[in-house]
Amino acid sequence: MFVRNAVEDQVGTAGALEAAPLLQLVQERLPRCPHCSPFGQLLIQTVSTSGSVMEGLSNPTGALEVDSDLDSMYEFGPIHVQTADEFYTRRAAAPTSTGSHPTTAPPAPPCVIIAPTRNPGFVMLRQPRTPDCAHEHELLFSSEAFYKLMRCSVRFEQEASIGVRGTSGPSAEIERRCELGYDGNDAVPCLRAHWWPAQEFITRDRKQDWPPAKAREDIQLYGVHLVAKSPPGSPLGYYIWRISFSRAEVIASWHLTVQQRGSLLALKRCKAGLGKRGKGVKSYFMKTALFWVCQIVPASEWDSAVEGARWILHVLESAVSVRRLPCFFWADINVLQFLSAEELSAMTETIGLLRAHMDRLLMRWCAGPLSHLVEPVLRHPQEPIPEHELRVCLVRALVTSAVWDAIRKPCDSPRLAKYESFWVPRLLGSSAPGELAAMFHQELATTFLQTTLFRALLVAPDPVLSRTRVTPLPSGLLTLDPTPLVSLLQPQDVLEVLVNPLRVLDWCRQQHARPSAERPAGVPDHINSPRAFCDLALRPALLRRALCESVPGFREHLQAKLLNERMLLDRLRVFELSFHPQLGVFAERLRRKYDSSVMDRLQRALALDEDTTFMLAVQWWCELLRLLTEPVVQTEFRRRCAALPDTWSLRKYVFRN
Known part of the structure; x- marks a missing residue:
């Protein structure tokens, strides 16, 4: 996931130059002091992916949809955000100019001073006066005007309307849309502050060294963002x-163990399984509770995800009872501070439902789209779930799901085509061999069929487990004979896989009637035994051909699935449609993109009258052409395209030397 996000961040950072003309126009129209205000100079410097997708805590493909937080942090600059002590120390140390020797040094970026507020976690930013300022007192840097920059930029870029989304987590989101609807990505404008506000995070007593001291030091040295x-x-x-x-x-999420990460994911699946009744607990609260538990409970004691999920619920119950859940990175912040009595009541209700129905909700999620297979053992909510029946149902669901996953992921899958046409050229152009190898493994080398069958083996009843042969390969990988697992399938499972078993059987017999040279390799002459069923069902290409040639309408069904996948891939960042790593091609695409729509876009973004919009459109085109022809911009564009960005210094956690 790190590599995929790094490539997308590279595209976003280079493509952000597209927004420069509009940002300049908007800032020129803002009320500001021309001498001390950062407005007039701010542009998008970097784009960095954050949220649960980057943390590895998002929802993988499964039966239940879970809200996955995918934020793109748009860092604006140049600007220097600093504390009052740092500012006045630097000012005192700065050499005084005599005026006899004009300086050739580039002008310093505008600066703002952090001022605390009564609410921990919130600050104001003061603009220090300059000798040329006409106002007597320091002005405050407006967060509302800053937010307007991003809002106008997104409105200008998007064809459809946008909406502002509320959030309980530390973000200020703008909902981006494309022609297919909400694209699941929120643009978050922010400023970088090389400042860590919470010394107690570093010095607090910990039962467990989590996250490790070296990671804590890195977190402190990097600082925070302001939104x-x-x-x-x-x-x-x-x-x-x-x-x-x-x-x-x-960083904290990347230091979770498999069991700790699984505990939060399990709880998020259960929350999604409750539907509207699960809305009472925000995923951000769950994650905060998990972090506190990790600091208390040794990693060796996390025996199961279910037990860990119950620990998280216990922390949340205690927090609601006292109306306080401290932020893990600054305990003075109470993340429940602004919840109403109704919201706290809904949170209590959701926690109770999660505790009461966790086992059954997890069962339904494990069964995926075949959750109906486990319903017979879940009918009586007050009775214990029979373990043997439970294991058999899970094996049936996982084996069936493994076959269908393999059928729907052919070698010409749009996802793999996207890998070849989008990811590979950018990784090669950025001279990133480690990232390219990691991306290859993620996109191509992962065997969905085998990994799902191994999942089925982990939950299989003991008699089945003892009959299953696992064979090591020379490469160090393992392979298994799934015949004992397949023997648990029922007639309705075979129907689920083969759609029309009689037609598929007839197709197999027809192939055996053909000369051996024309017969597809591995076609069984019957499908009445687990071994024969494996020979067909566990060869995805062969089964796909059999279904397409024997079952009416299946080929069209599969093509519709692949078309849907292409549409989902097209919902990547909208600026990918115009972005190109060669500046000349990029400029031409921008001209075509905006050729006939600049006035409409400006009017929508800024809500101006027609005459004013026309004048601004002329200015916008002039500014765009200037940007695309200036040598300094060309150099900056090439720099942004030349290497994968690591703005947040995260690569060292992924590729350890």
């Missing part, structure tokens, strides 16, 4: 900024 988000009811809301620990959350 334009104010607390509810604040009289100075237009000037309040929220501290975002997004990078710290990624």
Whole structure:
């Protein structure tokens, strides 16, 4: 996931130059002091993926949809965010100019000073006066005006409307849309602050060294981000900024063990299984509770994901009872502070439902799209679930799911075509052999069929487990004979896989009537035994051909699935449609993209009258052409395309030397 996000961040960072003309126009129209305000100079410097997708805590393909938080952090600059002590120390140490020797050094970026507020986790930013300022007192840097930059940029870029989404986590989200609807990606404008506000995170007593001391030191040295988000009811809301620990959350999440990560994922699946009744507990609260448990309970004691999920629920229950859940990275922040009594009541209800129905909700999720197979053993909610029946049902569901997954992921899958046409050229162009190898393994080398069958083996009843042969390969991998697993399938499972067994059997016999040279390799002459069924069902290409040639309408069904996958892939960042790593091609695509729609886009983004919009459209085109022809911009564009960005310094956690 790191490699995929790094490539997308590279595209986003280079393509962000597209937004520069509009950002300049918007900032020129903002009320500001031309001498001390950062407005007038801010542009998008980097784009970095954050949220649960980057943390590895998102929802994999499964039966239940879970909201996956995918934020793109748009860091603006140049700007220097610093504390008052740092600012005045630097000012005192700065050499005074005599005026006799004009300086040739580039101008320093604008700076703002962090000012605390009564609410931990929120700050204001002061603009230090300059000798040329006409105002007597320092001005506050407006978070509302800053947020407007991103909002106007997204409105200008998108053809469809956007909406602003509320959130309980540390973000201020703008919902991006494309022609297919909400693309699942939120643009979060932010500023980088090389400042760590919570010394207690470093010095607090810990029962467990989690995250490790070296990771904590890295978190502190990097600092935080500031997003334009104010607390509810604040009289100075237009000037309040929220501290975002997004990078710290990624690093902490990457230090979770498999059992710890599985505990949160299991709880998120259960939450999704409750539907609307699961909305009472935010995933951010679950993650915060998990982090606190990891600091208390040794990793060796996490025996199962279910037990870990119950620990998380216990922390949440205790937090609701006292109306306080400390932020893991700054315990002075109470993440429940702004919840109403109704929201706390809904949270209590959801926690109770999760505790009461966790086993059955997890069973339904494990069965995936074949959850109806486990319903017979889940009918009586007050009775214990029979373990043997439970294991048999799970094996049946997983084996059936393995076959269908393999059928729907052919070698010409749009996902693999996307890998070849999009990821590989950019990884090669960025001279990133490690990332290319990792991406190859993720996209091509993972055998969906075998991994799902191994999952089935892990939950199989003991008699089946003892009959299953696992064979090591020279490469160090393992392979298994799934015949004992397949022997548990029922007639309805065979129907699920073969769609029309009689037609498929007839097709197999027809192939055996053909000369051996024309017969597909491995076709069984019958499918009445587990071994024969394996010979057909566990050869995805052969089974796909059999179904397409024998079952009416199956080929069209499969093509519709692949078309849907192409549509989902097209819902990547919208600017990929215009982005190209060669500046000349990129410029031409931008001209075609905006040729006839600049006025409409400007009017939608800025809500101006027609005459004013026309004048701004002329300015926009002039600014775009200037940007695309200036040598300094060309150099910057090539720099952004030349290497994979690692703005958050995360690569060292993925590729350890």
